[in-house]
Amino acid sequence: MSILLILLASAVRQATPLLLAALGGLYSERSGVINIALEGLMLAGAFTAASVTHYSGSPWLGLAAGIAAGVLVALVHGVACIRFKADQVVSGTAINILFLGVPALLSGALFQSTGATPQVPQEQLLPIAPIVLAFLLVPVTWYVLNRTPFGLRLRAVGENPEAADTAGVNVARVRLAAVLLSGALAAIGGAYLSIGQSSLFARNMTAGRGFIALAALIFGKWRPVQTMLACLLFGFAEALAIQMEGVSQVPVQFIQIVPYVLTIIVLAGFIGHSRAPRALGVPYQEKR
C-alpha cells in the first residue's frame, strides 16, 4: 500500500515537468506551429531559474527569470517560424542544439563549472507550487481553448489560417502569442527540474523530457485532459523505472522506452487516430 502511494506520488512529480512542457506545446501546436524546441526551452528555463535563485536567494524571482528566458527563446523560434517562414522543425532543432551549449558556456563563465550551477539551499526550493500549477493549468487550458475568444482564434489559425485571416484575425499575432506561451510553460517545467525536483542545474538535465512531453501531447491527441493522462502514464513509467533500478530483474531501459513505443503505435493509427491540427507546420503567407 505505502509503496503504491510512494510510487503514485513519484509519478505525479515525474509527470509535472512533462505536463507543463506538453501544455506549452499544446498552445503552440494547436496554433499551427510545431514545437520540437520544448527541450531547449526547458533547458533555458531550468538554467536561468537555478542561476537567478542562486544569486538572489529567491526561488520566485528565479522562476520569473526562468519564464522570461523561456519567452525570450520562444520569441526567437516564433520570429524565425512566423516572420521568416523558417522550417519549424529545423528551427526547433537549432534551439535544442543551442541550449545544450548556452547554459554550459554561461555556467563556465559564471560558476567556473562545466555546465552545472551551484547547489541551491533546501529552503529556497519550490517543490510543490509547480505541481499545483501544472495540474491547475489543465482545466484552465481547456477553458481557454474552448471558452475564450483567444482560444477560438488559436484553434482557427491552427486549422485554417486563411479562413481566420479573411475573418479579420491576425494570424501571425495569434501564433506568436501561442509560441510565447509555450516558451513560458516549458520554462516553468524546466525550472521545476532545477529548483523543485533537484536543487541545481546540471548539464542536459532535461534528458529528453521535452521530447517525451511532445510524445505525450501527440498521445493525448493535442487535447488538455488526454495530454495530462498521457503525462501521468509516462510519469508513472519513469517513477517505476526509478523504483525498480537495481531491485527488479526488468531492465530500466525497457520501461524508459514505453512512452516512445506507445507514441509510435498511436501515430501509426493502431490505437485510435491522432489527428494533428490541419495547418500544423505550414507557414502562413498573408496575401496582401
Added chain:
Amino acid sequence: MLELREITKRFAGVPANDRVNLTVAPGTIHALVGENGAGKSTAMRIAYGFYGADSGEILVEGRVHRFTSPHDAIRLGIGMVHQHFMLVEPMTVAENIVLGLEPGSPFALDLKSAEARIRALSDELGLAIDPTRRIEDLSVGQQQRVELLKALYREARLLILDEPTAVLSPQATAELFTILRRMRAQGKTIVIVTHKLSEVLDISDEVTVMRDGRVVGHRRTAETNAAELAHLMVGRDVLLRVVKPAAQPKAPVLGVRGLAVTFKGGEKRLDGVSFEVRAGEIVGIAGIEGNGQTELVEALAGLTEGGAVSGTIELDGRSVAGLSVRQRRALGISHVPEDRHRRGLLLDFDLQENAILGADDRPPVAVGPGRFWLRRDEIRRKTEKILAAFDVRPPDPERPARALSGGNQQKLILGRELDLQPKLLLVAQPTRGVDIGGIEFIHRRLVELRDAGCALLLVSSELEEVTALADRLLVMRRGRIVAEVDPETTSMEEIGLLMTGGSAAA
C-alpha cells in the same frame, strides 16, 4: 453602394486589373462576368480588402475609403463568400461565424447569444442551419449558407459571391438564388461573380463584363441577351471555332463499362459510367465542374486516391483497371492533367527533368540493367526535340518549369505526353490559363493527333472548347453520363440544359 474607380493591380508586373471602374447600385443583384482570368476575382478581392490595389479608389456609399485588410471592408458592411469556403472544418457553425468578432468578454466567449442570433438570421431567410453543428458534417450547399450567415452576422449590406455556383448542384443553385432574391427584398446589395451567362440572365439586375483585366461593358440585364454578353466576354463575334475535317473513327481503343468511384461513407462521385472512345475521334465530356469529371480522368489514369474504383476499363480490349499508373502509361495511355501545377510539372526542376516525367524508364533515356541509369545527353536531346516541336518559349532546357508562362508550361506537358505516341490521350482543361495564341496551337495539335489515329478523351469546363473540339459529346452531371449529343447539331443552350438538369435554363 460600392464603386471602384480606376483600380489597377499587378501581380509580378502582369496587370490583373487595369483601370477597372465598377458601380454597384444599392438593393440590386449585380453580376460581374468574364472568362477565367479576366480579373473578376481580383477586383472583388480588392473590394474586400484582401488585396491592396496598386492605384485607384474604392468608394462605399459615396465616400472614399482605404482598405488595409478585410477588417476595414467588414466594418463598412461588405461581406464576401469565397469560391473556396473560408471555414474551419472541425469547428461549429457558430464558432466559425463569430470568429474575429467574438461576443462576450476576453475571458468568456458568449456563444449562446451568438447561436440565438444565428438561428434568428437563419430563420429569417429560411436557411435551416443549426449553429451547433460542425462544418465538416455539413453539405457543400449548407456550408455556403454558413458563409452567407457569416457575412450577415457581420451586418453586411453588400455581399460579394465569388463563383458561388461552381460547386453546387442545380437544385442547390436554385435554392441559393431563391435565398439571394429574399436578401435583395430585405434591401441587401449583392455582387455575384460568375462566368455562366445563364445564371447572369436568371438572377441579376445589372451586369458588368470584364475581359483581360478591363471592364468592357455594363448593361441592365433586362436590356441585354446571352449573345451580346458572350460577345463582350470573348471580344469577337465568332466564338472559338476549330477548323477540323470530319472524324474517321476506327476500332474502339478505350472501353468503359459501369465505372464507379466510391468514397468513404458510400459517396459515389462517379456512378455507372459507360462509354467508348475510338481511334481517330475526340470524345468530349461536358459538365459543370465537380460533377465527376476529375474522378473519371483519375480513375482512367490510375490515380484515384482514397476511393474505390469498380467497373471495367479496357484498352484495346484488355482490362487495365487493376494496373498501376506506370503500367497504363506503358500500354499507351497519356494524360494531360487538369491542374498542371499540382500534377503536371515539377515546378522547381528544369525542363529536362520535366520532359522525362512519366517516361523516365524508357530507352534511350534509361539504360543498363533494370534501366537504372539515366543518360543526360539523351534527356537533353529529347527535351530539345519537344521544345522545338511544340514551340515552347524560351527553348532553354535548363530553365526551371516555374519560369515558363502558363501557355508554355502546357505546351511542354502536351509535348511530353505526345512524344510517347499514345494510343489514348486523356486531356483535361487543356487551355486553362493559356493565352489565345496558345489555345489555338493546342487545339490544332489535338486535332492533328486525332487525325493521326489517336483516341482522345477531352474534359473541359469551357463548353465552347468541348463543343468545338469534340466529335461526340457526353454530358456529365452528378457523377453520371446523362446524355450523348452531336456537338455539330446541338445548341449550347440544349447542352447547358442537360448539364444543369434543366433548372437554370438560358
Added chain:
Amino acid sequence: MSFLRQLLFPLAAVAAAFAVGALVVLAVGDSPLNTYALLIGSALSWPDGIGYTLFYATPLIFTGLAVAVAFRCGLLNIGAEGQLYIAAFATAWVGIVLAGWPAWLLVPLCILTALLTGGFWAAVPGVLKARFGAHEVITTIMMNFIAVALASYFTQYHYKPPGDPILQTVPIGENAHVARIGALVPGIPERIPLNLAFPLALAACLLVYLFLWRTRWGYQIRATGANPAAALYGGIATGKQIVLAMSLSGALAGLVAVNEVLGYRYRYYDSFSAGYGFTGIAVALLGRNHPVGVILASLLFGALLRGGLFVDIFTEHVSKDLVMVLQGVIILFVAAEALFRGRGEKRVKSV
C-alpha cells in the same frame, strides 16, 4: 556564377553566426579575436589540426548525406542519431561475436551490418509514413530514444566487461579494425584517429551524387520530394520512394559506425556521438542538400569540433560549448533564409 551565388548565402549565415558567437564570447569575458584565432589555428595546424578536423568531419559527412538524401525526398530525418547508435552497436556486436574471422571477410561484414542496421532503423519510420501517414519527424525522434535505450541495455546486461565502471562493450576483434591513415601514409602520426572511414565518406558522397542525379531511382526519389502529386501522375510509386529514401538515409547514418567503432574506439561506447545526427541536419542545410556542399559544411563543423577543444583548454572562460552555440545559430540563420533576403519572400499566385 550561379555556383558562387549558391555559396554566398551559406557563407553569409556562417559569418552572421560567428558574429553572434563573438558577442557571446565577449559576454562571458574573453576576447573574440583570440578565441577565433585559437579556434581556427588549432583546427588547421599540421598534422594534428588537419588530421583531427578530417576525423571529426567524417561522421558529419555521413550524417549530413543521410539528412540530405531524405530531404531530397521531402523527408526530414531527425533520426540519424538513433540510426547511427543502433548501427554502431550492431557493428560492434558483429566485431565481437565473429572476432576470429579473417579481416577480409569481417571488415566488409561489419560495414554491411552498419549499413543494414542503420537502414532498417530508418526504414521503420519510412514504412510508417508511407503506409499510415505517421509524421517522420516525430517517429524518428521516438526511434532515437528507443535505439539509445536498446543499445544501452544490451551493453549493460550482456556485453560489458565485468567490473568496468564505463558503459561500453568488450573490444571488437582486431580483424575488424579499419586501418588508420597514419599507418598507411607516411608523415601522419598514427595517434591521429583519422582512418579509412574518411575516404569511404568521400566515396559515399560521389555515389550519392551519381545515384540522385544519374539514375532513375534517384530521379524518382527527387521527383517525389519535389511534388508527390506530380510524381504519382508520372507513375512513380511515392510510398516506395519514401521507404527507399529513408532506408538509404539510415544506411548512410549507420556508416558512422565505421569511423567510430571500427576505426577509432574499437568497441561500442555508450553516448559516443557528440550529436552527430543532429549536426548532420546543420551540415545538410548549410550544404544545400548537395554532396559537395555536405563535404564543405562537414569540414567547417569538423574544424569547429577540433578547435573547440583548444578553446576549452586555452581560454579563461569560453568552453567548447561555444561550438554548440555556433552550430545552433548557423542552423537558425540557414532556416530563416528569408532574413537575408530582407523581407519574407512574397509569392502571390495570380488569380
